[in-house]
Amino acid sequence: MKKMKLLLALVLAGVASSASASDYAFRLHNRAQGYTINGFYTYQNGHWSENWIHQRIRPGEYFNMDWNSNEGNCVVPFRVSWDGYGADDYKIDWCKGVSNIYMMDKGFKWD
Numbered sequence: 528m529k530k531m532k533l534l535l536a537l538v539l540a541g542v543a544s545s546a547s548a549s550d551y552a553f554r555l556h557n558r559a560q561g562y563t564i565n566g567f568y569t570y571q572n573g574h575w576s577e578n579w580i581h582q583r584i585r586p587g588e589y590f591n592m593d594w595n596s597n598e599g600n601c602v603v604p605f606r607v608s609w610d611g612y613g614a615d616d617y618k619i620d621w622c623k624g625v626s627n628i629y630m631m632d633k634g635f636k637w638d
Contacts, residue, residue, distance in 0.1 A: 551593065551594035551595075551596065551597065551621055551625070552591070552592070552593040552594075552626075553591075553592055553593070553625050553626055553627060553628060554589045554590065554591055554592070554626070554627045554628070555567055555580070555584065555589060555590045555592055555607075555628050555630065556588075556589040556627055556628065556629045556630065557584045557585060557586050557587065557588055557589070557630050558586070558587075558629045558630060558631050558632075559586060559609075559630055559631060559632045560586060560632055561586065562586065562609045562610070562611075562612060562632070563583050563584065563585050563586070563609065563610040564580070564583065564584040564590075564607055564608070564609055564610075564630060565580075565583050565584075565608050565609060565610050566578045566579075566580065566606070566607065566608035566614065567579040567580050567590075567592070567605065567606070567607055567608075568605065568606040568608075568614075569603050569604070569605050569606075570603065570604040570605070570606070570616075571599070571600070571603060575606060579592055580592070583610065589627075594621070601620050601621055601622035601623075602618055602619070602620050602621070603618075603619075603621060604616055604617065604618045605617055605618075605619065607630055607635075617634075617635055619635075619637060625637050625638075626638060
């Protein structure tokens with residue numbers, strides 16, 4: 528009986544840890560010169576999300592982000608807004624293992 532309880536506890540611990548892990552955690556880097564990022568939004572189900580970030584990301588800084596899910600479409604548009612500039616829209620295939628998004632003066636790079 529003790530072995531069965533221990534086995535059940537280990538199985539439940541494994542399920543809990545895999546459920547909380549996400550394959551879609553990433554960092555948003557600001558590599559633009561002189562522009563501060565003030566917003567990051569995703570477009571799903573016909574509308575833009577609320578702002579994912581709660582602070583400004585100055586040039587040279589980054590912000591850790593996570594979808595907190597391994598489900599949904601692979602290609603999801605995203606929008607980045609900037610202090611004193613407005614916003615730009617982009618698309619990326621999140622299923623390709625995006626770990627970092629680098630916002631540049633023009634466009635973005637990822638790895």
